[in-house]
Amino acid sequence: MVWCIDIEVLRKNFRWxxxxxxxxxxxxxxxxxxxxxxxxxxxxxxxxxLWLCAAAFSGFVATAVFYxxxxxxxxxxLLDYPHARVAFFGPAAILLVAIFSEAERRGFVPFAKASxxxxxxxxxxxxxxxxxxxxxxxxxxxxxxxxxxxxxxxxFVSAVLLILAYSVWHYRYIxxxxxxxxxxxxxxxxxK
Numbered sequence: 001m002v003w004c005i006d007i008e009v010l011r012k013n014f015r016w017x018x019x020x021x022x023x024x025x026x027x028x029x030x031x032x033x034x035x036x037x038x039x040x041x042x043x044x045x046x047x048x049x050l051w052l053c054a055a056a057f058s059g060f061v062a063t064a065v066f067y068x069x070x071x072x073x074x075x076x077x078l079l080d081y082p083h084a085r086v087a088f089f090g091p092a093a094i095l096l097v098a099i100f101s102e103a104e105r106r107g108f109v110p111f112a113k114a115s116x117x118x119x120x121x122x123x124x125x126x127x128x129x130x131x132x133x134x135x136x137x138x139x140x141x142x143x144x145x146x147x148x149x150x151x152x153x154x155x156f157v158s159a160v161l162l163i164l165a166y167s168v169w170h171y172r173y174i175x176x177x178x179x180x181x182x183x184x185x186x187x188x189x190x191x192k
Contacts, residue, residue, distance in 0.1 A: 027086035034094050038101075048102040057095040064088035065156060118164070121171035128170065129163050136162075 042048070067088060100115070109115055118125075136159055 027090070031086050031090040031093070034090065035097065038094055038098055042098075042101050042105070048098050050099055050102055053095045053099045053102070057092050057099065060088055060092035060095065064092065117168060117171075120176075121164075121167040124170040124175055125163065125167035128167055132163050132166060133159060 067084070100110075103110065136155075
């Protein structure tokens with residue numbers, strides 16, 4: 001509702017409000033607040049139904065792919081409409097975090113080493129995913145074999161795997177060395 005007000009009223013009629021509204025009415029703020037609320041709920045030992053979360057997650061991902069295939073094409077991608085992107089993929093991301101958090105709390109950590117590596121790379125993934133998706137679209141990687149042979153599932157899976165691979169690489173070879181370097185510098189400054 002707030003996003004509709006932002007798009008339909010503020011942006012069309014009150015240009016001076018636009019700069020302030022971009023931050024406070026950003027769908028990314030809602031995504032961030034949702035993650036904070038989930039963390040508070042989990043911290044208070046709230047119960048999470050894994051099967052219900054898995055079903056809802058599958059529903060949000062299926063709806064997002066269906067929307068992408070049937071409603072949006074060409075330049076009108078989900079990347080151009082962050083409100084729609086966050087409305088579909090935001091809840092899916094929150095549900096995925098809830099599923100893995102609850103599984104860990106119950107003592108089940110699937111793919112422990114990979115989970116630890118992806119957890120470390122999560123900030124790189126967060127920062128790079130929209131940039132990489134835009135690059136894929138600009139490079140023409142969205143249509144596979146032309147518009148007639150467009151296979152969104154193939155693109156979606158390929159894009160996710162490429163983004164994960166880049167994020168892990170970035171975490172291992174850029175972020176981690178920079179963190180170690182900054183810790184050494186801080187340690188030297190504190191010892192003086």
